[in-house]
Amino acid sequence: MTESAQAATGGTLQDGGTRRPALSPSRASDFKQCPLLYRFRAVDRLPETPTKAQVRGTVVHSVLERLFGLPTAERDPTQARALLQPAWEELLAQQPExxxxxxxxxxxxxxxxxxSANALLDAYFELEDPQRLEPQACELRVETELDSGVLLRGFIDRVDVAPTGEIRLVDYKTGAAPREIGEAKAMFQMKFYALVLWRTRGEIPRQLLLMYLASKQRLAYTPDETELRRFERTLEAIWQAILRAGKTxxxxxxxxxxxDYCDHKPLCPAFDGTPPPYPGWPEPDPGPESVLDRAD
Structure with a gap:
């Protein structure tokens, strides 16, 4: 693979020309949920069929990003609905399958x-008024290296900065995962982003905001330094466990x-399946998270 091709995957080149492994919130969450799921996704790179709900989430995320690119006065439900069809057609052109x-x-x-995607967009306007907001960034790619050497990488839906300088991280949720599981996974993701932003900018976000469009609910959380330091140790422990599993x-x-929602259930030994032969530890880099990872 050429250097330009490697860069296109989101990998970080090491001196030897190999892609440097990184940890994203989705892949860290995969390993916490099921180490074999991590292997199937990050090592074997087995294909998965996206659901209609996942793709809908992708399109809604795209519309909300485009909405904030419009002049303030044009950020209304009518414009959001007008953006939906072009966002779907663009995604379809990129991924015809x-x-x-x-x-x-x-x-x-x-x-x-x-x-149904339009209904989610309408729900968004019931949760906040985008004409009163001017985000610092939408779909912000973030990356940092911890002192331990673990490379963290991900995308944040939206970063708001108040006139006082306080930072708020915002994440849109469109899926229908069970609330107790979905919220725990979503908060893990938000703490990941808060840690990366803290290590990058030297400031802890004042608020982490989850916006559940389907249920028209907001969940706000305020992290602190002690918690983020503890979370940092958790990520380091996850990465060390991944490396140990990778070697063996x-x-x-x-x-x-x-x-029941896993594409790889037929290959799982817990359900009498047989995984493909282990290809060996290739120091995989899952690359940037896709919006499909973050839609639910």
């Missing part, structure tokens, strides 16, 4: 799916009710 989710552009299910190939399954 997503068209297989529907039976062509005249599929009645597609029209209903787009309207011992990525064990951790069965739970989430297994």
């Amino acid at each position: 997503l068209g297989e989710l529907f039976d062509g552009p005249d599929d009645p299910e597609l029209a209903g799916w787009l309207e 190939g011992d990525f064990r399954p951790n069965p739970s009710r989430l297994c």
Whole structure:
């Protein structure tokens, strides 16, 4: 692979020309949930079929990012709805295989799916008024290296900075994951971003805000230094466990009710499946998180 091709994957080149491994919130969460799931996604790179809900989340994220690119006075529900079809068509052009989710552009299910995305956008306007906001960044790529050498990388939906300088990190949630599991995973993700931003800018975000569009609810949380230091140690421990598993190939399954949603269940030994032969530890770099990772 050429250097330019490696850069396109989001990998960080080491002196030897190999991609440097990094930890994203989604892959860290995968390993916490099930080490074998991490292996399937980050080492084997097995394909997964996105759900309609995931793709809808991707499109809604794209619309909200574009919305904040408009002049303040134009950020209204009508404009958001007008942005939906172009966002879907652009995603489809980038990933034509997503068209297989529907039976062509005249599929009645597609029209209903787009309207459900519009409903999520309408819900967003019930949670806040974008005309009163001027985010510092949307879809911000962040990366930092901890003192231990662990490289952290991810994307933040939105960064707001108050006139007083206080930082708020905002994340949109569009999926229908069980609340107790979904919120725990989402807060893990937000603490990850808070830690990266703290280590990058030297300032702890004043607030982490989760916006659940489907239920029209907001969940706000205020992190502190003690908590983020503890979370940093947690990430370092996760990465060391990943490295140990990588050297031996011992990525064990951790069965739970989430297994019913896993594309790789047929390959899981916990369900009498057989994983593919372990390819060895290639020092994988999962690359930047996709919006599909962050939509739910």
